[in-house]
Amino acid sequence: MPQKNDRHSLIPGGAHTYSRGDDCFPPSAPGLLVKGSGAWTWDSKGRRYVDWAMAVRSVFIGHGVKSVDRSAFQNARRGVNLSRPHPEEFALAGRIADIFPGSEMVKFGKNGSDATAAAVRLARAATGRDVVLRSDQAQFLGVHDWFIGSTVMNEGVPPAVRALTDTFRYNDLEDIHSKLASLRGRVAAVILEPLASFEPSPNYLRELKQIVHDFGAILIFDEVVSGFRMNLGGYQTIADVRPDLTALGKALANGYPLSALVGRADIMELGGTRHERRRTFIMSSTYGPERSAIGAAHATLNWLERRDPYPSLGNRMSKFLKSVQEIFAEEHLDPNLNVSGMPISPTVTFRDADGAPSLGFKTLFMEAMVSRGILLGSHLFSPSIAHDPLKLALTLRAVRSSLTSISPLVLGKTDAEIREDFDGTVKPVFRELN
Numbered sequence: 001m002p003q004k005n006d007r008h009s010l011i012p013g014g015a016h017t018y019s020r021g022d023d024c025f026p027p028s029a030p031g032l033l034v035k036g037s038g039a040w041t042w043d044s045k046g047r048r049y050v051d052w053a054m055a056v057r058s059v060f061i062g063h064g065v066k067s068v069d070r071s072a073f074q075n076a077r078r079g080v081n082l083s084r085p086h087p088e089e090f091a092l093a094g095r096i097a098d099i100f101p102g103s104e105m106v107k108f109g110k111n112g113s114d115a116t117a118a119a120v121r122l123a124r125a126a127t128g129r130d131v132v133l134r135s136d137q138a139q140f141l142g143v144h145d146w147f148i149g150s151t152v153m154n155e156g157v158p159p160a161v162r163a164l165t166d167t168f169r170y171n172d173l174e175d176i177h178s179k180l181a182s183l184r185g186r187v188a189a190v191i192l193e194p195l196a197s198f199e200p201s202p203n204y205l206r207e208l209k210q211i212v213h214d215f216g217a218i219l220i221f222d223e224v225v226s227g228f229r230m231n232l233g234g235y236q237t238i239a240d241v242r243p244d245l246t247a248l249g250k251a252l253a254n255g256y257p258l259s260a261l262v263g264r265a266d267i268m269e270l271g272g273t274r275h276e277r278r279r280t281f282i283m284s285s286t287y288g289p290e291r292s293a294i295g296a297a298h299a300t301l302n303w304l305e306r307r308d309p310y311p312s313l314g315n316r317m318s319k320f321l322k323s324v325q326e327i328f329a330e331e332h333l334d335p336n337l338n339v340s341g342m343p344i345s346p347t348v349t350f351r352d353a354d355g356a357p358s359l360g361f362k363t364l365f366m367e368a369m370v371s372r373g374i375l376l377g378s379h380l381f382s383p384s385i386a387h388d389p390l391k392l393a394l395t396l397r398a399v400r401s402s403l404t405s406i407s408p409l410v411l412g413k414t415d416a417e418i419r420e421d422f423d424g425t426v427k428p429v430f431r432e433l434n
Helices: 004-009 066-078 087-099 110-128 173-182 204-214 235-237 265-271 292-307 310-330 359-370 389-410 414-421
Strands: 035-038 041-044 048-051 105-109 132-137 165-168 187-192 218-223 246-250 261-262 336-340 345-350
Touching: 048 389, 066 246, 087 105, 087 261, 087 292, 105 110, 105 310, 110 187, 110 218, 110 235, 110 246, 110 261, 110 265, 132 173, 165 265, 173 187, 173 204, 204 218, 204 235, 218 235, 235 246, 261 265, 310 345, 310 389, 345 359, 359 389, 359 414
Parallel strands: 132 165, 132 187, 187 218, 218 246
Antiparallel strands: 035 041, 041 048, 105 261, 246 261, 336 345
16 A cells, blocks of 8 residues: 555645645544444554544445445446436436425536536526625635635636636625625626535525625525535525525535536526527536436435434534533633534634634644544534444543643644644645645
8 A cells, every 4th residue: 555645646635635635634644544434434554533524524424324325336236327317317306406495407416516617607697797706704615717716726727717706705794785786787696605614694695695686696505515414405494595506415425426506497497408598508427417326315315304313413513512612611722712603514613822723723633633533624523423422422532631632732822832842734725835
């Protein structure tokens, strides 16, 4: 097997997903994982970890769920990819449309980027406009130029393309109104994750939709992460706000590669054949309807519909996060911890003595936790249904022990002072320099 550092000579960054790369994990994190079961994962040396990364938040029920795998395998045995549509893709499209009221048509892809790029293209075709406004709280909306050009990692994106995407402040109605007014007649779409790193104010999404429509633009929700994770209908069901288009993925097929764009028929049909307008290339994927992922998605929805795990998982995670906060308080580190969002999909960040974000603290914490058998990803805690009371208890025990060991290294220190004690930190994906 290649050594950890050797992978960089074969794959740029040493991983096919940036957030799986070495720079997003502490030095002692496993370089290679070879197996997953439930909320456990094993590295190439046979060591077992409680997995809180869960395949970049795509595995929601748990690794290796037999009913999901069986459905995927059975579908594939009948021909993994056929030359014409097959019945299962229409059945799944119908199920998704029923789950998301107001979404009348469905198109499948293989990742969330397929869906968001198609949504942006459809919005431009529907409105005849070019500019896209995206939320400043959206950590990742896709790999395509329309989004990447609006980040600090925009090398290779022409300036003319960068100019077509601007940001707005999440949860700030005055800001989005001001941006739309200043770009009157030019904005095709407003796109955001409805649940960002924190929950929006009551009625924010409802009023946002009205403002967007008042200016003739299309509202797109990226629920690639939150869809099927909050509940079957995503965060839009909780907020009772239906966007024009929605991008879905990740938990839809419990880690199998499948995404979907769903939305209003009058917009989606622009990518079809039943209209007299110029044709719009919405998206077309050889592997979009391949049968293993379609089968996995059917079984995933069956599991979620039958068991309705959302209340119990939300309750477990609420208690877990409260316990984490109490442990930090015991070590006098509660000012350094920030927990926001919903318990079922929390955002956990660290701050230094001055209240500034601290990658040094994050690195020390991730390093201490992995040495105790707890693998944290870049989002730290990504809950799955497989995180049962045993996994939570093991994790809390590791949190307590980890904080006891690192407290002298972080208490009362700035991030610069924390980082004096070691070389390098975990890094965000989007940064200008390595």
